[in-house]
Amino acid sequence: MTSKEPLQSSDRVSTGLPGLDEVLDGLRIGDNVVWRVSDLNDYRRFVFPFLDAAAETGRQIIYLRFGQHPPIIEQHPAVRTIEIDALGGFESFTSRVWHLIEQHGRGAFYVCDSLSELLNAWATDAMVGNFFRVVCPLLFELDTVAWFALHPDRHSRMTLDRIRETTQVMIDIHRHGENVQIHPIKAWLRQSPTMFLPHREQDGQFQPITDSSDATRLQASLELEHLHRQPLLDYWDRLFQEASRALSEQDADCIADLQEQVLQVLISREPQILALARRYLSLEDLLGIRSRLVGSGYIGGKATGMLIARNILLKEAPELWQQNLEPHDSCYLGTDAYYAFLVHNGLWPAIMRQRSKAGYLTEAPALRDGIQEGRFPDEIRSELERLLDHYGQYPILVRSSSLQEDGFGNAFAGKYDSVFLVNQGAPEQRLEALEDAIRQVYASSMSEDALRYRQQRGLDQREEPMALLIQRVNGRFHGRYYLPDAAGVGVSRNTFAWDSTMDPKAGMVRLVMGLGTRAVDRIEGDHACVMALDHPNRQPFRNQDESYRYSQHLVDLLDLQQGALETRPLSEVLENTTDLPVEHLAEVDRAATTRAEQIGLKGPVWRLTFRPLVQKGAFISRLSDLLQTLEAAYRHPVDVEFTLHLDEQGDPAFNLVQCRPLATVGEAGPVPIPDRVPEERILFRTEGHFMGGNINLAIQRVIRVDAAIYATLSTTQRYEVARLVGEHVRSSKTPTMLIGPGRWGTTSPELGVPVRFSDIAGVAALVEVSEKAGHMVPDLSYGSHFFQDLVETGIAYAALFPENSHCQYHPEHLDSPSLPAGQPPSPDAALRIHDLDHRQLQLRGDIVRQTLICFFTD
DSSP: OOOOSOOOOSSEEOOSOHHHHHHHTOEETTOEEEEEOSSHHHHHHHHHHHHHHHHHTTOOEEEEEOOSSOOSOSOOTTEEEEEOOOTTOHHHHHHHHHHHHHHHOTTOEEEEEEGGGHHHHHOOHHHHHHHHHHHHHHHHHTTOEEEEEEOGGGSOHHHHHHHHHHOSEEEEEEEETTEEEEEEEEETTOOOTTTTSOEEEETTEEEEOOOHHHHHHHHHHHHHHHHTSOOOOOHHHHHHHHHHHHHHTTOHHHHHHHHHHHHHHHTOSOHHHHHHHHHHOOHHHHHHHHHTEESSSOOOHHHHHHHHHHHHHHHHOHHHHHHHBOOOOEEEEOHHHHHHHHHHTTOHHHHHHHHSTTTTTTSHHHHHHHHHTOOOOHHHHHHHHHHHHHHTTSOEEEEEEESSTTBTTBOOTTTSOEEEEOOOSOHHHHHHHHHHHHHHHHHHTTOHHHHHHHHHTTOTTSOOOEEEEEEEOOOEEETTEEEOSEEEEEESSOTTOOSTTSOGGGOEEEEEEBOTHHHHSOOTTOOOEEEETTBTTOOSOSSHHHHHHTSBOEEEEEETTTTEEEEEEHHHHHHHOSOOOGGGTOEEOHHHHHHHHHTTOOSOOEEBOOHHHHHHSSHHHHHHHHHHHHHHHHTSOEEEEEEEEEOTTOOEEEEEEEEEEOOOOOOOOOOOOOSOOOGGGEEEEEESOEESSSEEEEEOEEEEEOHHHHTTSOHHHHHHHHHHHHHHHHHOOSOEEEEEESEETOSOGGGEEOOOHHHHTTOSEEEEEOBTGGGBOOOOOTTSHHHHHHHHHTOEEEEEOTTSTTEEEOGGGGOOOOOOTTOOOOHHHHEEEEEOSSSOEEEEEETTTTEEEEEEOO
């Protein structure tokens, strides 16, 4: 190949070969040039003249080295080589390239390895096209010229079309022995009568093949050559094709190796989760997951946890769970679909701004809006249509399943959205509703609560693509309502044991009738049923009236007429249905029934105590077995979500919908509790109703909300109190205890202080007080998302009930100044800040004795 004087002008760039410049009418500033080759040596032959011409004009030239093939450029005095690891995943690689391009600024020239090498790193062909669609516009915007190679036989038609659509110049190189032809496929904003014909190279010149007979013979020879070349699938499709072959042929030597390869691209990168998956997800299981996957990539933490847990039960205790565990009917939207959605909607620049330190929180709202307005690529929409065909008109639940979610140490409990769909109406309506739900879950990854959670746990710079778990809602149709018989959260460690005879290792359950939303969230104005599995009949109530008062009165269900998730009083649900298994879940309140009949209301009045389920069936023994089996396999306490399907005798079958490692507070040694502390030195003392294991904390600051003043404030003023609390917590550098009326973090200001958890996550201890003023009562939310946040963050928790004999509470010992006479109540007056510079306050808890005391040591 020879070179003459190259072409250069203010907006023109030479390829380094005048003959090629003549064919293409030169390159333009901003051109991305894609060379489609079968042999990388042909790419190299065109690269070096380009480098020499660029070097003569003083251009900054960067070689982006990421392939496993031999280097395109070994040495060149004008070229800076930057090596980038593609194995870290699409987002980390694309972000790195993006930032490099930004750093080198306008006018830099780039030569890149073969894009096809990214298949080996990412497994999926679509992501190669998405990478190019991200970086090509940025390179164009910054007036660069960039060269890429591509092996077209290794890519799908869709990817090739998207790269062609995005690039400015595309050239095919065909080789037949020593005969080399180039065939320009695209040259943006330039044209000639022969530009897009095949060209033979001869003595540095490229002659168009203008004779149709010659062109036909050339094409026939190329097609004959392709007949003998095996078309290549991308790594993803080849991997699953080879897995199917190995299973059908029972090729034992290949099965274990292929299982490991599939786990690495479908399940997780987290070592502890991978270790579990190796033991409990066979290659056949993995192929079953693939058959239910929309798109490609990882299925995410929530889906992985559910599938592993189900297989643990079926493998370790098949005699019990083959009959009593319902088959799952879940589908998955892979992480690649999330990235494809972002790229398709031009949101990658916004992602890069949000990933910066300055834009982490400030750029999130605009990005969230962009996600909610986005549209899905056609290939994803068609698969979603098929998914809806599978479920028919059964309600479905769209759940987050991000890469980091439900892992060891990072539950993300309640941080991302889940969306119930009644799934009624015409197919077009159901598809639109499904797409809206997916957008909502995607957008929730940019919520402030989720972002602060990631930031507080040092996860803000780690990849967090959102996969989705799509499940048929377990339940039955009851006229206009659809709901499961019951649902709950079970944990294998009861860190809220309220009685010294209870064994924390026996576990506990938080149980509700209807949808499980009322089991995982702090219920506003209502109560789930909490049971210690070793003493399920022992409730933390003084009498039956109190047990009825603090039971579940409202039911979450899907209302098919309203087309939404709704909350209905139990009495109303029972009035409108005839076939709910209420007799297996509830007891008749005879006194209330008599009163109702006296005023002409229909009876009976049911109370959801779940005693019939506990006393007459195998629910407790089966749940205990489930939790113990999973904890043994995980070698770690677990947290599960489930629904129950009761037969006519009330015998329960379980549908396990989620399993994750339970965050636990580290078990410390025994903590000395002083037996006799003068009352004037006690701030509070309680038996039971606390969490945090054995506690020994020195408290230097107390932030207390005065219940008497808070009860007189307007709703707006109560939100102002919450804002002030957040400010004071964030500014505090010392161990702080937060004391307030009713429920911290409630969404209903009449029930407590409506702070966000991210605002109070820095405190050492959180105390909720039952206050007569305003009738604000703590919610002992064992097993809820709030519970998970407390444990993960290492916050000690106590609920104080001063009206009970087992509790003492003396806020007056904090020397709170009284409100001056005549001064109207205000948010500032409701907030009391006590800096204990000259007094030492100790918080000590003994989990065995179930005693917690907070006292002044002097």
